[in-house]
Amino acid sequence: MENKPEIDLEQERKEILNAFRSLLRVTKNNRTREETKQIRKAFDVAVEAHKDMRRKSGEPYIYHPIAVAKICAEEMELGPTAVIAALLHDTVEDTYITLDDIQELFGDTVMKVIDGLTKIPEVFDENVSIQAENFRKMILTISDDLRVVLIKLADRLHNMRTLESMRPDKQLKIASETNFLYAPLAHRLGLYTIKSELEDLCLMYMNPQGYNEVSSKLKSTHAVRQRFIRRFTHPIKEALQNEGYVFDIKARTKSISSIWRKMKSKKVPFEEVFDLFAIRIILDTPEELEKPDCWRVYSIVTDFYQPNPDRLRDWISTPRANGYESLHTTVMSPQGKWVEVQIRSVRMDQIAEKGLAAHYNYKESKNGENKFDRWISEIRELIGNHSEDAMDFVNEFKLNLFNDEIYVFTPQGELRVLPTGATTLDFAFDIHTDIGLKCIGAKVNKRLVPLSHQLKSGNQVEIITSSKQKPNEEWLKFAITGRAKQKIKAALNEERNRIAEDGKEILDRKFKQHNIRFISENISILEKYYNVSTATDLYIRIAKGKVDLTKLRSIKNVAGVLKIEKEVKPKKLKSSSEIQKRIDKKKDTLVIGDDFKDVDYDFAKCCNPLPGDSVFGFITVSNGIKIHRTDCPNAENLMGKMNYRCITARWKDQAVKQHIANLKLVGIDDVGIVNKITEIISFQHNVNMRSISFESIDGIFEGKIQVYVMDKYHLDELIEKFEMTEGIQRVERWDDVSKEKDEDYISE
Structure with a gap:
């Protein structure tokens, strides 16, 4: 028995070496002999540095850096430098190894990448989101070395793949943050495969019920789908072979998360999601023949199947900003189903699957501006202001992770790519900062429009400027691009x-008149006296004549120092900073129904949690703790952006009072349907109705009901009764996001 740990350790050493050999195998075609030595050295350094560390799952920590390095090499096709940095990415943060050691052993490039990957120590003001600072630091290195961001994505992907060993509250926080920042970032870098996996893993932890529902239905319909695909592709294959094309046809099933999103946004069941899969035709053709060959294949496909003219997408002539190139069409099959067909070359397919790395492998071979270079120059502009608040930075950066783009033209015919929803003001700043700042309007297709006008693909835009124009606060409502917002x-x-x-000059003169010293103590007293939050606000109000400085005479002045004697009232424990000092977020759990450390807590009106719902607490700025459901529309935002203010919460075993629940019912409008609904409520034990409203459009009704119930299970019984009623097609809880005050959820 005593020898067992020794045998285990020996076995572990063998398994670690096997994992490393597996990494070497996937990099074998992409390294010199010298680079192989450096990879081996990085592995040895990492093994030694992490030798006493284990992950939450109990396995040796070194498996994590090896896995991250393998993702970089195999799934992103990054080179040896990234593999070395990935092996070492946690050494500086978690072990005795310093950046100087890395520089001495592996050189400047690896050292800079590791520095970008090393988290900021948690020594900031308690109200600053450490995650926001970490993300900001990582993005600040984007202009030096994009590998930092790619390795960070690989690191996050492996953490998500191994999230099952974490506590449930940690799983939710990490998944929310991943969904909020890292999945959109993967999408923007063209890493579609990684983006889809991240989103699926996020859904698995954030909404296991939704994930399992889609996953099981995909499995049960797999055989039927495969038969349909074989029949659909058969005539296309024969025609392409007769034409002499070298090609591959694949069927790509939509990711679980995107199917779930579609079900929610379109409010349809799984069976009514029409684009569950796409047919992808990949041509092995020289680069100079890609465009004509793809259009020829389009012609062949549409010979067999009728295309939908509104669903043609030509991203070959105009690639997307992340380098994506493909020709998409949606055609009608003989069975009456719409099918999306994607036509592309092998080169385009590699760019679509591997994103940035593949794009740079090919970028020398194609003329024209590199789309990534353009995006990175936008990022450089965005990060120009290094002193910007971390949360502001994250919000502005997220604006740059566009999902969809529009293509607009200057009067000279130059093409500009902007996000969907961009306005004439965004276009003006995209041309030049000075044009944006002086913009008073625009002509779109020769027609005069205001700054707030939303542009559409194909618009030709001419900006009108005036030397007298100045930006104002309203502009921030019109602009949607990070660049425009930052400049404004x-x-x-x-x-x-x-x-x-x-x-400030006016106040200085007044102080001299009344023999008051211009010191910070006096300024602080005036801030309180005139009820303003900062000295700058005080000075601005003085300059605009909104502060009555004649009152200075009535304030007590002792040797040039102002004194205000005010009654001090005892404060209730409601503010964020006070609550955060009082609680330990890692250990404390808020038990709903019991008193919690003299802290005010209440239920969020946006999602109305019920006993039995999975919940968490969020520390608001000035209203104590708000209890939200974990599937609340605000949850991802709160846990992703401000998880440092989220705490674990659970319900006390006994339910003690009734709670409001909101239900939405959709169905076929019929005589007596409202009567049926009210009857069900009145016969349901202990359920009382608070309000009811119905709308009917073209024979379809939508009803919104507020009822008092004891808990989630009580509500589920009521929902089941509604679902069994003839004429009612769908019943769901609805959340009113507007019910919560925005100021309670801002970062301090």
């Missing part, structure tokens, strides 16, 4: 600072 904010801050300087 910078201009507004400059203007605010200029006005504040004027106000």
Whole structure:
């Protein structure tokens, strides 16, 4: 028995070596002898540094860096430098190894990548989101070395793949943050395979019921789908072979998360999602023949099947901003089903699957501006203001992770790519900052439009400027691109600072008149006296004449120092900073129904949690803790952006009172349907109705009901009764996101 740990350790050493050999196998075609030595050295350093560390699952920690390196090499096709950095990515943060050691052993490039990957120590003000700072630091390195971001994505992917060993509250926080930041980032870098897997894993932890529902239905319909695909592709295959094309035809099933999203957004069951899969035709053809060959294949496909003219997407002539190129059409099959067909070359397919790395392998071979270079220059502009608040930065950066784009033209015919929803103001800033700042309107297709006008693909836009124009706060509502918002904010801050300087001079003169010293203590007293939050706000209000400085005479002045004697009232424990000092988020669990450390807590009105619902607590700015459902529409945002303010919560065993629940019912409008619904409620034990409203359009009704129930199980019984009623097609809980005050959820 005593020898067992020794045998286990020996076995572990063999398994670690096998994992490393597996990594070497996937990199064998992509390294020199010298690079192989460096990879082996990185492995040895990492094994030694992490030798006493284990993951939450109990396995040796070194498996994680090896897995991350393998993702970089195999799934992203990155080179030896990225593999070395991935093997070492946690050494500086978690072990005795320093950045100087890395520089000495592996050189400057690897050291810079590791520095970008190393998290910021948790020594910031308690109200700053550490995750936001980490993300900001990682993105700041994007202009130096994109491998930092790619390795970070590989790191996050492996963490998500091994998330089952974490506590449930940690799983939710990590999944929310991944869905909020890392999945959109993978999409923007063209890493579709990784993006889809990240989103699926997020759904698995954030909504296991939805994930399992789609997953099981995909499995049960697999055989039928395969038969349909074989019949559909057979005539296309024969025609392409007769034409002499070298090709491959694949069927790509939609990811679980995108099917679930479609079910929710379109409010349809699984069976009514028409684009469960796409047929992909991949041509092995020289680059100069790609475009004509893809259009020829399109012609062959549409010889057999009728295309939908509104669903043609030509991303070969105009690639997407992340480098994606493909020709998409949707055609009608003989069975009456719409089928999406994607036509592309082998080169385009590799770019679509592997994203950035493959794109750079090919970029020298094609003329024209590199789309990624353009995006990175936008990022550089966005990160130009290094002092920007971390949460602001994350929000602005997320704006740049566009999912969809529009293509608009300058009067000279130059093509510009903007996000869907972009306005004339965004277009003006995309041309040049000075044009944006002086913009007063635009002509779209020769017609005069305001700054807020939303552009559409194919618009030709001419910007009208005036030397007298200045940006104002309203502009931030019109602009949607990170670049435009950042430039407007910078201009507004400059203007605010200029006005504040004027106000400061006025206050200085008044202080001299009343023999008051211009010191920070006196300024702080005036901030409280005039009820403003900062000295800058005080100066601006003075400059604009909104502060009555004659009141300075009535404030007590002792040797040039102001004194205000005010009654101090005892404060209730509601503010974020006070609550965060009082609780330990790692250990404390808020038990709903019991008193919790003299802290105010209440139920969020946006999702109305019921006993039995999976919930968490969120520390608001000034209203104590709000209890939200984990599937609340706000949950991903709160746990992704501000998880440092989220705490674990659970219900006390006994339910003690009735709670409001919101239900939405959709069905066929029929005489007496409202009567049936109210009867069900009145006969259901202990259920009382608070409000009911119905709308009917073209024979379809939608009803919204508020009822008082004891808990989730009580509500489920009521839902089941409704679902069994003839004429009612769908019953679901609905959430009113607008019910929660925005100011309670901002970052402090």
